[in-house]
Amino acid sequence: MSMRRNAKDERVLFHYNGHGVPRPTQNGEIWVFNKNFTQYIPLSLYDLQLCMEFPSIYVWDCSSAETIVNWFMRFAKDHEDDWHKKLLAHQEAVASTSISGARINSHMTADQQAESLKFQRRPKFRECIHLAACREDERLPTNADLPADLFTSCLTTPIHTSILWYLIKSGRKNQFPPNLLEEIPGQLNDRRTILGELNWIFTAITDTIAWNALPRDDFQRLFRQDLLLASLFRSFLLAERVMGANGCNVVSSPCLPSTADHPLWDSWDYTLDLTLNHIHNLLTSKLNFQVVGRDLLSKSSVCSLNTLIDLSGIIGDGQEVQHNWFFIEQLKAFEVWLEYGVNKQSSPEQLPIVLQVLLSQAHRQRALELLARFLDLGQWAVGYSLSVGIFPYVLKLLQSTSRELRSWLAFIWAKILAVDPSVQSELFKENGDEPARLESTARSKPVQLRYHFFVTILNDPDTLPRQKIVVAFVLATLFHNNYRIAQENLTKKGYVNLCTELLSENQAKDCRLLKLWILIGLGRLWADYDPARWQAVRLVAYAKVLKELDDNAPEVRAAAVYALGCLVKNRSETNEHASTIDQEICDDLCNKCTKDGSVLVREELLIALQWYIIDFEQRFAKLLWDLTETLGIELVADVHEDQFEHNVIDVAATLGNSDSNGRSPLQTSGGRKSSMYRGRQRTSDSVMGIEEVVTMTDPMDRNPLSSSISQVLPVVSTYSGPCESDITFRERANKQLAYLESKNFKEPLERTWVALLRLALDPVEKVARMAQKLVRRVEVVAVELQSSASALNEKIESVSSLANIAKADSSHTPGETFCGANEVDHASKVEKIDDCDRGGVRFMIGSPVTAGMSLMSPEGNAQGHSGPSPADPDFTQPSNGGFNYSSSTAKPFTGGQQRPTNQRKLSMPSHFPATPRGSESRSSQLTDLLKQSFTPKRGTTARGEFSKGTPAAGSTEPMLSSEFVPWCSRIFVQPILDLIYCKEEVEDFTDRALTLVNPTDWAIFVEQGQRQQAHSEFELFRAVPCDSQLVAARIPSSPTAISLSMLRKCIYTTDGDQIYITRYERTHNNLARKFSCTGGNPFNLDKTSSIIVINEVSREMLLCGSSAGIVRIWDPSFNIHSHEIEGLPQLVTASNPLCDQSRLSVPNQGSHLTLYESVFLS
Structure with missing residues (x-):
């Protein structure tokens, strides 16, 4: 009873050894010895349950042990039935006495109702664990060579019992002395000794058997949650095998599948055989040496007193270890499985053994490498590893200082964090499991947190840049969801300075993935965290990030925009310095990224600019007000901000969620609410646009950093023209652009507005729609400003009129009484x-x-x-x-x-009409109010380092969002090991090309056939005149450009508005496909003037250029292994790289060529 009270909610073990005791009764009673009566008396299991309570573990080592388990479960059900009756009675008593405070309802479980009524807990005796030696109709084995309590011996001393059972089974017991089990050298907890190594191998084998035979939930509960319980069940697996060979079938609750015939038991027997041979050799050498030594000493005249000489030390301590080959062989088997037998449906049998090898210093590096290769197979492999229990091992290894283990361990952690970022908190705990140190000790030695392991690697100049990629990803993932502990610790450790130094190194410039995650990490660090923001300002870190906007990789440029956007978003200080920095950053972003060829970069630019526009939306509204007055543009006053939806679809999210046909979620989900800007419904058979399939989601086939990632919204194949609202918006934007671009000098605010208007007319409709949300927000504010100014103007006139009337009435004495009334x-x-x-x-x-x-x-x-x-x-x-x-x-x-x-319409706050005398002071107050500088809309949350803060104005919800960072993280869920740990030297290492640029076998075969045919025809034309028509193809009328496919019998033509794909044969031809050149974008109605076929031998695409300098790339969706068209044409990307170039004639190229056309031809 006292043990139960001390254990509280922990398990208590009840061991019943019933040898020589009568069998359990049929009434649910067991026999116990009463020392007062010196005889056995029956004890009801019902009463035993009341004494033991729960949770508990029961070991029944007696004949007919299954009878006890069955009656235990029956009594457990009786206890629960009694508890339910008492609970109902208690509820009725509470209801009859009208005791308030406890509320229950029908949706609550019985346990929740009892807790609410402060009733006793439900007895959970059926959840107790039972291990029984035999079934109901079986008796314990009686073998003179085996212990009488064989079941108990298997559970308590599994290694010695295994050796004894193997000697009896193999018939080698007579080859060893009777005290062999006591002579085995070593200790169980020392893996360097024979006994410790045997226990280590036994743990690995039984864990592996349980992992492969048991359901995952049972394995986690019995072998991973409690170390003592796991040790007991490992021994139970051995007991099942030994007891089964002696005519007894063990019983357990919960019931486990039989594992006695598992193939790994043969490996255990083989290990015991090798160990016994080694022990036999040791014992034989020891015995022979002692006999020979004593004989020589007895005949020597020097040592006549040989009985005083101790010869035991001459032959050593008997603990010489000949390391077993078990783990080496299992590692080899695991390597073979990785090479040839990978199957996502099942896990490798050797996985638990590989985890045990991590405990060995000799094989740890090899085991980590194999584990890294296994985790690199995909998310399913990470799930298997976490369920088998890899986490405590890799957590413990963070204390290692071995340079050989760093890279593999960092890669494993990157894979784990890519699947489950929530484990980030474990890396901010102290290394080791030592108890809390005294305060004086803590002051003398700084606390070493686990994340320092990764900072050390990132700061190591001897580590290759490509091996720092996973480290940068790990550190960037630590800031997931603005994890404040990570932001605080890494800011104090100078993470900003470390990252900017890495960006400046020459070796890191060619490693684009490293720069990508350094930039993402910086953005996440100073997002919504003031100290990191101002540290970046002091170190001018944002200036170094701005330099990355010129990188060749669009993902790196997008990451740089993301980082700067996070800096602009964190407007904790509304002072002049902070505003100047934000203005400088946004000005540079607009200057470099507005015309970027990658849609991904332009999308991130809009997401970054939204915070600048939200902060200074009143300034932008004032600017728009000026433009409307100057240009005579009328804004729609009934546009309200609450009409704007926040269902932004970004490139990365759509790429990750598109179906096999390349359709975006916007097409496949019928329940999505349409945007107010859409203006028209899109049919289900519409052509959709997606990014060029050169992403980081499939590194086996594609280049993660070789081209920009773009994505556009669906376009209608039967395009009927833009809607009226789109036309009106386009006209307003074009008027403003024409006026602002004609100015020789533009203020920073005007430059930002020009960039926003250009993006609102982007050739990719999705980007244009995103930019329009920001423009519309400013238009709403401008309309409200205009309405409010008109109302204020009327108030001024009203106050002025009242002042004049009051002055006139005061001078009229006869009507004094009337005026008073x-x-x-x-x-x-x-x-x-x-x-x-x-x-x-x-x-x-x-x-x-x-x-x-x-x-x-x-x-x-x-x-x-x-x-x-x-x-x-x-x-x-x-x-x-x-x-x-x-x-x-x-x-x-x-x-x-x-x-x-x-x-009276108020065109500007400073243009108020003159007011009569008597109201000048009030009018000047109003004018001064409207003339004061506009302050950012978002307030401060704390005092910063440069000036005092202003009161917080509440958080602002983003209008635009992005899945860029999660999309980049998916590369670490896919195989990436070969990309990072390739054998190339760093100076020759850029980023391995994994694009679909290699020609297919079908393309090579067709091209060779065409060359042979052309050669034969060329030889034929030497003798035969060329006066016959081979093919007659009918193409649409009035084409402006024509291009031929090299491998396929197709002709591409365009009339400026539509692109036609015509198939031709010797006898007939037909129109295979027709689609809009602009993809249905209502904001770019330019005419296509040039078509060029690219990637003819890999993924055939169309490069389309317009007279306005817009370049679009279309994928006709040909099957890369045939002439067939698989789906609808897809817009890969579109941009306006020549928007600032003049249409000048090119010298020596003819007057009909323009600069745009010369670019396409060059």
């Missing part, structure tokens, strides 16, 4: 009007207005009520100076409406 009535009307005015939309510029800056005169009330205005619904101003309330409310100006004559 009017003043009282006027005061009540003012309150009414102001209350109505407060119910409308309020637009605030700059900081909030305090009570002292209200529009009311000093004599007004504290609420700052103003007088009536012409905008009031019931206000008119008759000539007699009285007040009538009948006119309608003045509405904000909207496009297509005529402004009322009594409503």
Whole structure:
């Protein structure tokens, strides 16, 4: 009973050794010895359960042991039934006494109801673990050579019992002395000794047997959660084999499948045989040496007193170890499986053994390498490794200082974090399992956290740059979900400075994956973390990141934009310095990335710019207001910000989720809500655009960093033209672009707005739609600003009119009483009007207005009520100076409406009309309010290092989002080991080309056939005149460009709007495909003027150029092994690289060629 109380919720072991005791009764009783009566008395299992409680483990080593297990389960059910009855009675008692506080309902389980009522826990006796020696109708074995308690011996001393059983089974017991088991040298916990190595091998074999035979849940519960329980069940597997050979079938609860015939038991017998031979040789040498030595000494005159000489030390301590070949052979078997027998449906049998080899210093490096190769097979391999229990091993190995293990261990951790980033917290704990140190010790020696292992590798100049890729990925993953502990620790360790130094190294410049994850890590570090942001500012780290915008790899450029976007997003300080930095960064981003050929980069640019636009949206609205006044553009006033949806589809997310036909989720999911910008529905058979399939998701076939990743929205094959809203937006954007680009000098805000407008007219529709969300947001603010300014203007006129009337009435003495009454009535009307005015939309510029800056005169009330205005619904101003309330409310100006004559439009805050004398002070206050500089919308959350913070304005939800970083992370779920640990030297290592550029066998065969045919025809034409027609192909009328396929009998033509694919034969031809040149993009209606066929022998594509300098690449979707077309044409990418080039004639090329065409031809 005391043991149960001390154990609390831990398991208690009950061992029943019933040798020489009567069998269990049929009433559920066992026999126990009572020392007071010196006889055996029955004990009910029901009572035993009450004493032991739960959780508990029961070992039944007696005849008919299964009877005990069966009656135990029956009594466990009785206990649960009694508990349910008592619970119901308790519930009725609680309900009858109307005791409040405990609430239960039908959706709650019985355990939850008991906990709510503070009732006793449900007895879980059926969850107790039982190990029984035999079945209900079996008796224990009686063998004089075996222990009487054979089942108990298997559970407590499995190694000695295994050796004894093997000697009896093999008939070699007579070859060894009777005390052999006591003579085996070594200790069980020392793997360097014979006994320790045997225990090590036994653990590996039984773990492997359990891993391959047991269900995964049972394996985790019995072999991984509790070390003592795992040791007991390993021995139980041996007991099943030994007891089964002696006529007994063991029983367990939970029931386990039989493992007595598993092939690995043969390996255990072979190991025992080798070990016994080694022990036999040791014992024989020892015995012979002692006999010969004593005989020589007895005949010597020098040592007559030979009985005083101890000869045991002369032959050594008897613990010489001849290491077993078991682990070496199993490693070889695992390597063979990796080479030839990989099967995703089943795990390799040797996986638990390989984990045990990690404990050996001699084979640890080889085991880590094989484990790394196994994890590189994919996410399923990582799952198998985690379930078998790899995590504690690799966690312990982080204490290792061996340089040979660093790279493999880092790779394994990268694979684990790629599948389960939540284990990041384990890397910020102290190395080792030592108890807490005293405070004085902790001060003398700094705490070494586990993540230092990776920082050391990244900072090691002797480590190859490509081997630092996985380390950079691990450190970047530590910041997943803005993990604050990681941000704090790595900021203090100078991670920003370390990354910027790596970006500046010459060796790292060619390793683009390393730069990619360094940039992502920097972005994640200073995202929403002020100290890291200001450390980057002090070190001018953002300037070094800006240099990466010129990298050849689009993924690196996108990562640089992502990092800078995270820096701009973290606007913790609304001061001049922070605003200047953000303006500088955004200006450089717009200058370098607006015309980037990769859609991925342009998408990240928009995501980065959104924070700058959100912060200074009022400035952009003021700029847009100026443009509308100058250009006469009318904005739609009924556009509200809440209409904008946040269902942004980015390139990486669509690439990862597209189906086998390349369709994006937008096409396959019918339940998605359409965007307000769509303006038209798209048919299910529409042509969709996707990025060129040169991604990091399939490194066996594609180059992860060799080309840009682009993705466009679906386009309709039966395109009917743009909708009216798209046309209106395009016209507004083109007017603004024409005006702003004609200016010789543009302010930084104007340059950003120009970049945003260009992106809103991007040739890729998805990018254009994303940019439009930002433009629309500014338009909404501009409309609100215009409406609010008009309302404020009306208030100024109202206040001025009231001042004039009051001045005139004060000089009219005969109507003094009448005027006083009017003043009282006027005061009540003012309150009414102001209350109505407060119910409308309020637009605030700059900081909030305090009570002292209200529009009311000093004599007004504290609420700052103003007088009536012409905008009031019931206000008119008759000539007699009285007040009538009948006119309608003045509405904000909207496009297509005529402004009322009594409503004055306010074009700029500084253009307020002059007010009469008496209201100048109030008018100047309002004008000053509108003239003050616009402050960022997002406030501060804390005081920074450069200036005092401003009150927090709450978090702002992003309008645009991206899956760029998760998409990049998927490369570590796919095979990447050969790419990182290739045998090439670093100076020759760029990034291995894994693209689909190699010609297929079909293409090579067709090309060779065409060459042979051309050669024969050329020889034939020497003698035969060329006056016969071979093929007559009918193509669409009025083509502007024609191109022929090299391998396929196809002709590509275009009339500027549509692209036609025509198949031709000797006797007939047909139109195989027709699709829109622009992909249905309503913002680029340029005409295609040139077509060039590229990648003829690999993945045939069309390079289409327009007179406006736009380049598009289309994939006709040909099967790479035949002439057949597999699916709909797909837009791979589109860009406008020549948007700033003039259409100049090229010298010596004819007057018909333009600069654009010369680029395509060159």
